[in-house]
Amino acid sequence: MGLIDMARQRAVTKKGKAxxxxxxNLAKMSLKELIALQSDVEQAILAARQRERQEILAKMEELAQxxxxxxxxxxGGKGRGKGKASISAAKYVNPDNRSETWTGRGRKPNWLVAKLNKGSKLEDFAL
Structure with a gap:
C-alpha cells in the first residue's frame, strides 16, 4: 500500500466518504518535486490544525455561553507565559551617564563590565 493510499484511507470525512x-506517482517525482510536495503537505497540515482548533474553540464558547x-x-483569561513581564527597578547606575542603568538582572551592560575590569566594585554603582 502506497503513501497516497494510506492517506486516502485515513482521510475519511464526517459523512464516511474519502x-x-x-x-x-511518488516514485517518478524528482527530489526537488518531493521536497516541494513535502513543504506543501506541511503547510496544509498546519492550516488544517488551525482550522480545527478554531472550530473546537467556537464549540467550546457556544457550550460555555x-x-x-x-x-x-x-x-482562565490568559495562557501560561503570555502575560507582561514584570519591570524591575534600576539598582545600578553609570556615574558618567545617569541615563544608563542596570536592574541587576541579565547580562551586565558594557559600561559596567568596562568599569569592573578597571578595578571598580559593583557596590560603587548601587543606587
Whole structure:
C-alpha cells in the first residue's frame, strides 16, 4: 500500500466518504518535486490544525455561553507565559551617564563590565 493510499484511507470525512485526491506517482517525482510536495503537505497540515482548533474553540464558547459562562471564566483569561513581564527597578547606575542603568538582572551592560575590569566594585554603582 502506497503513501497516497494510506492517506486516502485515513482521510475519511464526517459523512464516511474519502475525499477525492489526485493520483500521484511518488516514485517518478524528482527530489526537488518531493521536497516541494513535502513543504506543501506541511503547510496544509498546519492550516488544517488551525482550522480545527478554531472550530473546537467556537464549540467550546457556544457550550460555555449556553451554560451562562464565558470561556475565560472556565479556562482562565490568559495562557501560561503570555502575560507582561514584570519591570524591575534600576539598582545600578553609570556615574558618567545617569541615563544608563542596570536592574541587576541579565547580562551586565558594557559600561559596567568596562568599569569592573578597571578595578571598580559593583557596590560603587548601587543606587
Amino acid at each position: 475525499p477525492k485526491m489526485a493520483n500521484v 449556553d451554560a451562562g459562562f464565558s470561556i475565560n471564566e472556565l479556562v
